[in-house]
Amino acid sequence: MQKVSLKFLSKELGLAEGTVSRALNGYSDISEATRSRVIACAEKHNYKANQTARRLATGVAEAVAYLMPANTNALSEPFVSQLLEGLGQSLARRNWDLLVVQASSSEEEAETIAKLSRSGKVSGVVISRPYKQDSRIELLRKYKVPFIVHGRSVSHADYAWYDVDSESAFMDAVDHLVMLGHRQIGFIGAPTYYHFAQMRLDGYRAGILSNGLKVNDSLIEVAELSDDAGERAAVNMLKSPASPTAILCATDTQAIGALAAIRAQGLEPGKDVSVIGYDGLAFGKHTNPPLTTMAQPLAHSGRQIGDMLLAIIDGGNPTDYQELRSAKLVRRMSDGPISGHTE
Amino acid sequence: MQKVSLKFLSKELGLAEGTVSRALNGYSDISEATRSRVIACAEKHNYKANQTARRLATGVAEAVAYLMPANTNALSEPFVSQLLEGLGQSLARRNWDLLVVQASSSEEEAETIAKLSRSGKVSGVVISRPYKQDSRIELLRKYKVPFIVHGRSVSHADYAWYDVDSESAFMDAVDHLVMLGHRQIGFIGAPTYYHFAQMRLDGYRAGILSNGLKVNDSLIEVAELSDDAGERAAVNMLKSPASPTAILCATDTQAIGALAAIRAQGLEPGKDVSVIGYDGLAFGKHTNPPLTTMAQPLAHSGRQIGDMLLAIIDGGNPTDYQELRSAKLVRRMSDGPISGHTE
């Protein structure tokens, strides 16, 4: 199988390489006659420009990297595949590549970003789950790499992001619980170096206060992003004197752990203690009982993020690309009126 | 920020570009003295060779693509992230890139592979979940792209693969169920164009026969790879006169659906009807009841697959890289002795 390069085509056609290239790339100084000849020949031989050479010549990488969050745990990973799928679709329309890069530690993360930017192999980057102060964001800015973040850090005024308003989602969740008669509402949060964790906690607090309740610190636990951690946090909280009748969790994964903790105490989630998660993971339908959750619109987020990033790479102003979606309550079976409420 | 290229370094050092390059790449015709000078200078200026140029010059892509299976559904996706993570780690040790490419349809898949091979942007490919006859495999072979498949097709003698022996896993599962007293054992399979689906079905059949039972076609259903499909298949089977006391499912996702179906009939999974899944997904711990499953060793499969592919790219013989792992039973709560067994 003869390798079909520009040179090959040019010989075949009796044209100069540059001419063939220009014909293929839509330059206006090529007559329609020869252009169609060239295109026909290219198709006939199934010509695909060597991307590497093209990249080198044009200086544009035609590729985007997704920085995979380190230490993800199996339960929450579906969001990675979803995002990747959407990103891929968005990039595919331009024939761009999607690179997945990872770094295990955060120092390594800096190193990785530095390498990415210098090696010039990507024209843009997307990162997930930013910290409150996120050094990745600062680096990306410093190196002037176009990027978009899936989530927001504290000062998110001057870069592009796509996020779901979890703060008001948690306010809504508290409202919902209060409406069901709950007064002792607990919160299992995530480590607050994650900005999303802080926002969710803020939403919880705001919701409590706006309902005329008092924030009780013994009803607040912080747990890692895993089912086991959620479970441990829930047993702690259940043990505390301020026994909650409902528990809000920062993530579905933790909420699932909480469910287990409640059942382990001989209590019935959804009757004795309500629990509401956040994320809207599909398998929440199958937990025991099915998990009520604040669902975020995951569906096309990947594609949208991709489109936004592309727009920025094309010269768009990053601050024009900030999008805040909202989550909505999906009631399944893990919430209910406070027990004894009907007495 | 001055861009630091080979030219820059060579001027800085008063050496020729080629010399600097050779020094950095460990050629033996460079004196140790100048080599260390060069390295020091490179580090000082944080030089990273432009990958694109390097690729063009050497002709090696230094990148591997993962062909994302189309139409994955959220419930089963954790395996994608896991695989990607492992692959990434493996490639990172050489500083290679991981590309994620996808194709929505199978014609598009062929197109994608063709493009991949011709554009020369990857030196290897990994694909998942092969069909019995998989055109992707044939294409990859035809184009002489090094590849490895995660799973096996029917004729898997002459390429590299990494798979779990689900056939014997299903035989084991049947044995287990028989030991618990079950005689009416149903099977919810996947579409048999997936070779894994065929192998699991074969394992089921072999298990039934080796236990002196008879294969009853009304106890065999085929369902898509989703919880809903699993549920539908299970209600069908439960409706049939040959009422099963246990159901084996080709995937955990389907098994979870089966659990729901059983409960919907007012029966108790694990007591009235046992169900055993396959995959060992983490969230099986949280289903109602927790799902007994044949767990495959997902943990480092990604890294291993990456290492195997790299070895092949380095010139290894593909057939030397075929690895068959085995799954093992993880008992949770969805299996139990046949009801009435103790009477």
Added chain:
DNA sequence: CTTGATTCCGAAAGCGCTTTCGGAATAGCG
């Protein structure tokens, strides 16, 4: 028929790196 404007294409210079080749400088040997 001459001149100036257009249209269309060829030639050539890169993009930043690798790698081969040859030659100067040094070393080893008799």
Added chain:
DNA sequence: CGCTATTCCGAAAGCGCTTTCGGAATCAAG
């Protein structure tokens, strides 16, 4: 000290494509 063998580096030719520039050929206008 002369000669060959080493050691070490510079020069240059690509890798396959893009893009600028200029010029030949064609056209319209005077």
